[in-house]
Amino acid sequence: MEGDFTPIENQRLPTLYEVLLRQTSPPVDLWSFYTFLSQFPYAIDFLDFWIDLMAHVRLCRDYVRGVKESIEARNSELIADDAHSDESNVLLDALLTEGYLDFKNARRVSQFLRGNVEESMRISRLLDTFKQDHRLSTQSDREADEFLAAMVDDMLKQKIHKDKQPKMTRKQLINNASQICRQYLLSPQESPRYLINVPDEIRMKALHAVQSERRFDPELFEDLRNLSYDFLEMDCFPKFLNRVALHNLHDQLSDxxxxxxxxxxxxxxxxxxxxxxxxxxxxxxxxxxxxxxxxxxxxxxxxxxxxxxxxxxxxxxxxxxxxxxxxxxxxxxxxxxxxxxxxxxxxxxxxxxxxxxxxxxxxxxxxxxxxxxxxxxxxxxxxxxxxxxxxxxxxxxxxxxxxxxxxxxxxxxxxxxxxxxxxxxx
Structure with a gap:
């Protein structure tokens, strides 16, 4: 990646996206941009939000990767033991084959994180069968997405117990999404880094999705992410480039x-x-x-x-x-x-x-x-x-x-x- 990016650095100034991906060299690296924005209390909150949101996206990818690896490990054990797959194994395997755990298909991965996988006719039929059988034994009224979430969590717990290695869980992702809301979206009094000038419609939509619907997929922050990026790109980044790319003398910033x-x-x-x-x-x-x-x-x-x-x-x-x-x-x-x-x-x-x-x-x-x-x-x-x-x-x-x-x-x-x-x- 660095080898491909070197010729570009010789020809032009970097873009904000390249800086956020940490592809650039000093003095236009991400830390320099963060230090520059530290003199603008409200502007740096948007960069903090972007960084925390990207960290949340990586956690979601780790969660999906852990689920994928667990399903593949279970399938390998069944083949080795020549065992018959029960309905739960068939359902989990269907998630893998239908592309709900494929990072190249961001839409389906987001649907899996929301628990909305009934778009696939095969998975919908398997969920109906599994739900009916489960109700006969437990008399539970949980929805299909809760069945799937509980099944995945049980599988991850078994994998953690067997491998003695920590795995990202659904509960941790929900807590992380809630922490982002508490940090940036509640109110100027309750949120230490409250994002100002964000439309109430966008803010309340994200809060409702996390607090009421218990969602944690990155798609729920999509509007906020685009808003933050546009603000950083149009208002903050040109000032940063003017400061560090055209001058090598800088007054010392407050810490x-x-x-x-x-x-x-x-x-x-x-x-x-x-x-x-x-x-x-x-x-x-x-x-x-x-x-x-x-x-x-x-x-x-x-x-x-x-x-x-x-x-x-x-x-x-x-x-x-x-x-x-x-x-x-x-x-x-x-x-x-x-x-x-x-x-x-x-x-x-x-x-x-x-x-x-x-x-x-x-x-x-x-x-x-x-x-x-x-x-x-x-x-x-x-x-x-x-x-x-x-x-x-x-x-x-x-x-x-x-x-x-x-x-x-x-x-x-x-x-x-x-x-x-x-x-x-x-």
Whole structure:
């Protein structure tokens, strides 16, 4: 997959779908996007919802895979023992042959997860027969889907007991779907990450499906998933690309989103480790503009002193040093592109490395690279990371060359101006 995606990275910027599938390289990976959205409290809730929903989809796939493997194992045991298949085995085998456990047929898998498998005439007849026989022995009034769910759960329990390996169960999936509703859909007071601006019709439809119908199939969240994706794609992702793909200088973001109780307790005794020693790291753009203006002020002061002390033009050329430094920092701060960073293929992280949550270290991709010592003077090395995405690396390099041209031209103009002006001692 990575080998097929590499040529695409050389030709264009990534799409949101590629980022969500974790196919992209820093600085446009999923963690960078998540960190960027952390400064927008309501926007990041939609990304959290998407991530939790995709995790729920994977759990559903694990559940279907477990059912499929259990049915195949039972069939293998029957063949080995030359035993006669009872009605339950025939019914479960029909689920397999009718494609209700085939991931290529998403519609039928969703029907199986809902317990709605009576579309197949064969399974419908088997369910009617099994239900009638079961009623004769238990006098139960459960519906056909409940019969099937109970049968599948019993089979999974037997498989778990035999293999001593945990399997995803229907109850766990229902609890997970309920947790998603509690987290995002109940109300602003009850849900800690309530999704704002979601139509009530869509929200109530999902709540009714989970709470009343006890559904857990991913299809019940389909409208919410599309709504979240459209919001992230049209409103959030363009801002993210503009931030990280066109600039390599970023003001340090607040870590309020990641300050869990465990992280705060662990970091109380190490407040100094939460901060960068360089002001150019915390406020990259503004800090460089301020420093650049200071150096330009020094250049003007030296230039006027040399002019009014009637020094020779050869000596006045020395103003190239403060003017060059001042133009460098000013241009870099205005365009938010550090020229040296672009030449060496590095960029600033959106958040200081030591501010990353300690209780999520396993989820945070660490990018280790040897950074030249000079970068410690330009804003610290702790916030620097390599640009792995080829197209963004070339894009930043071109913008860096444009900034370098502006620095050279502006420095040359100021130096020539203060060198060629006739001197006069006062």
């Amino acid at each position: 309020w989103r990641f300050q869990t109780t465990a992280a705060i307790g662990k970091s109380k005794g190490d407040i100094r480790g939460q901060r960068s020693a360089s002001p150019l790291s915390t406020y990259s753009g503004l800090g460089r503009i301020a420093l650049g203006l200071c150096w330009l002020g020094i250049g003007f002061w030296i230039g006027y002193v040399l002019i009014f002390l009637h020094y020779s033009r050869a000596i006045r050329v020395t103003t190239i040093v403060p003017f060059g430094i001042g133009c460098y920092f000013s241009v870099c701060g205005i365009y938010q592109v550090d020229i040296l960073y672009s030449w060496f293929g590095v960029t600033q992280r959106l958040m200081y490395e030591k501010k990353l949550p300690s209780d999520r270290e396993e989820d945070v991709p660490k990018s280790r690279t040897r950074v030249p010592t000079i970068f410690a003077l330009l804003g610290g090395r702790s916030r620097l990371m390599p640009v792995h995405h080829p197209f963004i690396k070339k894009l930043l390099l071109r913008r860096g060359m444009w900034c370098f041209l502006l620095v050279v031209v502006s420095t040359a103009v100021l130096t020539v101006l203060f060198s060629c002006v006739p001197g006069k001692r006062i």
